[in-house]
Amino acid sequence: MAKRTLSRAARSPFAAEVCAATSEAAGFAAWLHTDMHDTGTARAYYRLAIDAARKADHALLAAYMIGSLASFEIEGDDAELGIVLLADARRRLGDHPPPTASAWLSSIEALGHAAAQDASNAMAALYEAEQAVQRAERATAPPWPWVFPFDQPKLAGYRALVMVRLGRHQEAVSAFAESLAAAQPAIKQRAVLMTEIATAWRIAGEYDEAFRLAGEALTVGVTHHSERVIQRARRFRRDYAGPITHHVRAFDDRLRATLV
Incomplete structure (x- = not known):
């Protein structure tokens, strides 16, 4: 439905707004197909989400969708591709990205490095995420397309995943407990x-x-x-x-x- 709406509005003054809505709809469709383990279709919808965000000329939305695809690829055991995609997402954000975006991307990057058994870079990325979370806590609200703040409990969840992949079970269990105690x-x-x-x-x-x-x-x-x-x-x-x-x-x- 979003794609049909976009085809009708492509030459209208509302094209950019419809592109942004199409991007979000495609990102959601990608998530649904991921839940069904339909990876080919999920990947196709992520590509549509990224393309629509670019046409919307919304750098933050494009970075969000590229980061989502990076997370998808890392979860699918292609950490190297995920890290390359994250670098692309960072370039789109420019030199002064919102702290919420930085915290989220750095957390995913930490997970990618951990999946590749690169403990040094994984811990460095977690440190960058921690610094960004502290900056985000001083912000008034997360920027769209983020709906909720990227806070310490969410970071703890990523830290736990990183520690699992690095084989550090005690740190993993502790981080999971911290994350789940604050949010369900x-x-x-x-x-x-x-x-x-x-x-x-x-x-x-x-x-x-x-x-x-x-x-x-x-x-x-x-x-x-x-x-x-x-x-x-x-x-x-x-x-x-x-x-x-x-x-x-x-x-x-x-x-x-x-x-x-």
């Missing part, structure tokens, strides 16, 4: 985070607790028809090479049940 994410996002916390416990050798949490996340994925969450649970199982306990066998049975 939507149920599907909470399930994604549960698989990450499960990974932290798996690294620590606490296998029963790890599979208990992963099992709860899998239940959410099945109940809410989120292929993204189910795929996270499958990835968690693929990465496990420990003893086959009762909890592991029960998890395997439930995972197989999602296929039939």
Whole structure:
């Protein structure tokens, strides 16, 4: 519908505003297809979102959509591409970006470096994000297209994800606790985070607790028809090479049940 509206308004005085709305609609569509683990369609919608933001001549919106695509690629195990995209997003923001945008992009960059096992650059990016969050706290409101502030609890959530990927389970569990104590994410996002916390416990050798949490996340994925969450649970199982306990066998049975 947004694309049809844009085709009718392309030569009107409202073209830029409709381009911006189309970009947001495409970004949302990309997120929905990501939840369905339809990565090809999600990537196509991200490209549409970025193209529409450029046509809207809105640098901040374009950076937001490019950053969203970068996060998508990092989550899809292409950290190198994600980091390249983040550099492009930063260029579009210029020399004096809003602190909210800087905090968000630096947090995603930290996650990308951690996924590539580059601990030094991951920690440097987290430090940059921390500095930007402190500047953002003094701002009156986050700039559109950000709707909510990028605050310390959100940064703690990213820090936890970084620590999981770097194999630092104690720091990961502590950061997860800090993040979840301040804000409760939507149920599907909470399930994604549960698989990450499960990974932290798996690294620590606490296998029963790890599979208990992963099992709860899998239940959410099945109940809410989120292929993204189910795929996270499958990835968690693929990465496990420990003893086959009762909890592991029960998890395997439930995972197989999602296929039939």
